[in-house]
Amino acid sequence: MFAPRGARRAERVFAYGAALGIFSDLLVGDPRRGHPVAGFGRAAGAVERVLWRDDRGRGALHTAVCAGGAAALGALAARAVRHSPTASVALTAAATWAVVGGTSLGREARAVGSALEAGDVELARELLPRLCGRDPEGLDADGIARGVVESVAENTSDAVVGALVWGAAAGVPGLLAFRAVNTLDAMVGHKSPRYRRFGWASARLDDVAGWPGARLTGALAVLTGGRPRDAVRAWRSDAERHPSPNAGVVEASFAGALGVRLGGTLSYAGRVEHRPVLNERGRPVHVRDVERAVRLSRRVSLSALGVCVGARLLWGRR
Incomplete structure (x- = not known):
């Protein structure tokens, strides 16, 4: 049974638009100023100032207003251009470019790696917070490199693959909502004390929304990382021990694919966390592994584009 002509056109719109958006990100990356995600952050901050209470219900309302508003904006925009295939492709491309961040992720990771290769550990410590929230002051060069590799792994799912999955499932509204x-x-x-209750709904919804993208990221790391057996073993043995149901999958699979150990003791804003070691058979992370992680992230991201576009086209033919 085949889909009607309009449905098939929608599948092609996503295919062309997502590809254009990803390759636009590869070519130009994120703008230094005026990024749409930063605009959303400011709007969400304004809503928070109105709604904040130390209460889960208020936090759920904040999440519904902000995430629901983004999805509604995407739906209205898609509806406005639905009669023009060219405009629909352009909108999908713009939305994809706005929500993915693979090029900026690689750029920031390589900046830290370059500082480490030059022996400038202080500069690397200054740059690390752009990638992750951990405290860099007590980290040596290899510790900073480990933080970069873990951030690259997790953000490959959050900044690229997860967005593509939801774009394939729900078009522009799915991209913006994710x-x-x-x-x-x-x-x-x-x-934190301020957000333990208020942020509960956002954290749980992010776990749900990130679930399929994290598993696809893990699977593609297995397939493209060069060490499939090690990646599968690390995923199966260590992912569930991580406190995050999604980060554990991608970090464990990246650890196995790269042949390194991730996890262990971390410090976030003075709070120490003792996390399980991922891929304990691997070696410690070294500075050169930053570039290897960035290249693996790029392979996973491009593979995810192919998988999501292919899945959307195949589904449209049913």
Whole structure:
């Protein structure tokens, strides 16, 4: 049974638009100023100032307003251009470019790696917070490199693959809603005294939204990382021990694919966390592994584009 002509056109719109968006990101990356995600963050912050209470219900309302608003905006925009295939492709491309961040992720990781290769550990410590929230002061060069590799692994799922999965499932509304949920989690989904209750809904929704993208990221790391057996073994033995149901999958699979150990004791804003070691058979992370992680991230991201576009086209033919 085949889909009607309009449905098949929608599948092609996503295929062309997602590809254009990903390759636009590869060519130009994120703008230094005026990024749409930053605009959403400011809007979400304004809503938070109105709604904040130390209460889960208020936090759920904040999540619904912000994430629901992003999805509704995407749906209205898609509806406005639905009669023009060219405009629909352009909208999908723009939305994809706005929500993915693979090029910027690689750029920031390589900046830290370059500082480490030059022996400038202090500069690397200054740059690390652009990638992750851990405290860099007590880290040596290899410790900083490990933080970069872990961040590259997790953000490959959050900044690229997860967005493509939801774009394939729900078009422009799915793209914008996923990025909104992920941004809200970064803003309020942590366990500080202010957000332990208020950010609960954002954190749980991010876990749900990130679930399929994390598993696809892990599978593609297995297939493209060069060490499939090690990646599968690390995923199966260590992922569930990680406190995050999604980060554990991608970090364990990247660890196995790269042949390194990740996890262990971390420090976030003075709070020490003792996390399980991922891929204990691997060697410690070295500075050269930053570039290897970035290249693996790129392979996974491009493979995810192929998988999501192919799945959308095949589904459209049913």
